[in-house]
Amino acid sequence: MVTTKHKDCTERLLQINPALAAEARKILDLNKSERHIRGGLATREKYLHMGQS
Template identity: 65%
Template sequence: MREYIEKRAIIMGQYILDKGATVRETAKNFGISKSTVHKDVTERLFEINPVLAKEVKNILDKNKSERHIRGGMATKLKYISKDEKNVG
């Protein structure tokens, strides 16, 4: 594996661990695709640093389990802002 890919996977893994970030947030922060982030931290990182990979996996699993809550909040805010526009 190329060295820069290994470094990128470690840096992104550490970012997710430090910030509790989602794959989407990490991709936006690093300016790369969600697919690349996901592949780096779920597949490549296990080959490079299994301990970090397991910690990152725990964060990603937690984020996945909370995903429906974040989606519901986004929908709620969307309709609240629509109501405010219609009232004013």
């Protein structure tokens, strides 16, 4: 899911600087594809630390 802010930014950037828009799109797509990995690691760390009280 792309947020409205990201969509607006990338669409406007495409009009202003297409090359930069392409780079931004690559970064946003990578972030989107890795988000579940980072979230899973953060959740695991949270529960590991909760058990060490």
